[in-house]
Amino acid sequence: MALENQTAIITGAGKGIGKATAIALAKEGVNLGLLARNRADLESLQQELTSAYRIKVSIATADVSKRAVAERAVETLIGELGSLDILLNNAGVAQFGTLADMDPEQWEQVIRTNLMGTYYVTRVALPTMLKQNGGTIINIASTAGERGFATGSAYCASKHAVLGLTEALMQEVRKSNIRVTALTPSTVNTDLAVNAGLPIGDEDRMMQAEDVAELILAALKLPPRVFLKTAGIWTTNPQ
Ligand SMILES: NC(=O)c1ccc[n+]([C@@H]2O[C@H](COP(=O)([O-])OP(=O)(O)OC[C@H]3O[C@@H](n4cnc5c(N)ncnc54)[C@H](OP(=O)(O)O)[C@@H]3O)[C@@H](O)[C@H]2O)c1
Structure with missing residues (x-):
């Protein structure tokens, strides 16, 4: 299915998987709404994409863990784009620590960003x-x-909660021709993985953000009557 002239909002578009997917969608002629907290990242990507492709790129800075702020940003992006065909809920953070030792504020912020942000x-x-x-x-x-x-x-x-939300929403909206998919990548070579000290194995064979973007593109190109329900993407590099 051709994606040209469709519109997509990508959260966490400033770097990593979100940025790689923005670039992949721009090449297909998709108009983009890019959201993250860091404005400089978004402006530089907007500049890169609008100078290379004939697409519209709107940006909005927002912290998805804050409901009112997230809502305003998404409303603004939809208003500027005029429609919305694709939503990529990608913004996320990783903080690790034992349950006993982890600061409750940090623990809650992971849930607020990864789960509540997706919901908002x-x-x-x-x-x-x-x-x-x-x-x-x-x-x-x-x-x-x-x-x-x-x-x-x-x-x-x-x-786990994002997977539950995904399946429940999928059951609610599939009759309205809305496809809801969850992807479950293993470690990807991004700032998130490196900063969290995740094991990366052989660096040359590590999965890249562009590889996840390929899967996203493939999922979007399926005929509208079918959708990927949940898909994992792993590297052949043992970690
Ligand atoms: N890398 C991996 O190994 C891996 C594996 C499986 C799944 N994932 C998931 O993939 C997604 C993308 O991760 P990544 O590896 O690409 O990470 P990344 O390179 O750190 O990028 C994360 C993006 O999310 C944005 N973001 C973070 N918190 C945000 C917030 N509260 N509000 C709005 N934007 C926010 C960041 O920008 P700002 O800081 O400017 O907001 C950034 O643009 C995450 O959901 C992550 O859990 C990653």
């Missing part, structure tokens, strides 16, 4: 898709959403 953004975006009777929502979960590991209580809880 989706809740505001959904009416546009319901009105037009179609759209695709892709939520970036993680292998941490499928199994727990020591020091991962906050991150694993947030990503």
Whole structure:
């Protein structure tokens, strides 16, 4: 399915998987609404994309963990783009520590960003898709959403919850031709992984953000009557 002239909002678009997906969608002619907290990252990506491709790129800075701020930003982006076909809920943080030792404020912030942010953004975006009777929502979960590991209580809880939200919403809106998908990548070579000290194995063979973007593109190009429900993407590099 051609994606040209569709519109997409990507949260966490300033770097990593979000940025790689923005670039991949721009190449397909998709108009973009980019959201993150850091304005400089968004402005530089906006500049890069609008000078290379004939697409519209709107940006909005917002912390998705703050409901009113997130809602305003998404409403602004939808208003500027005029429609919304694709929502990529990608903004996320990883903080690790034992449940006993981890600062409760940090623990809650992981949940607020990864789970509540996904909920806040989706809740505001959904009416546009319901009105037009179609759209695709892709939520970036993680292998941490499928199994727990020591020091991962906050991150694993947030990503398990994203998978639950995804499946429940999928059941609510599939009859409205809205496809809801969750992706569960293993470790990807981004700032998030490096800063969290995740094991990366052989660096040359580590999975890249562009690889996840390829899967997102493939999911979006499926005929509108079908959708990827949940998909993992792993590297052949043992970690
Ligand atoms: N890297 C991995 O190994 C891996 C594996 C599986 C799943 N994931 C998931 O993939 C997603 C993207 O991660 P990544 O690896 O690409 O990380 P990244 O390179 O650190 O990028 C994260 C993006 O999210 C934005 N962000 C973070 N907190 C935000 C907030 N509260 N409000 C708005 N934007 C926020 C960041 O920008 P600002 O700081 O400017 O806001 C940045 O643009 C996350 O959901 C992560 O959990 C990552």
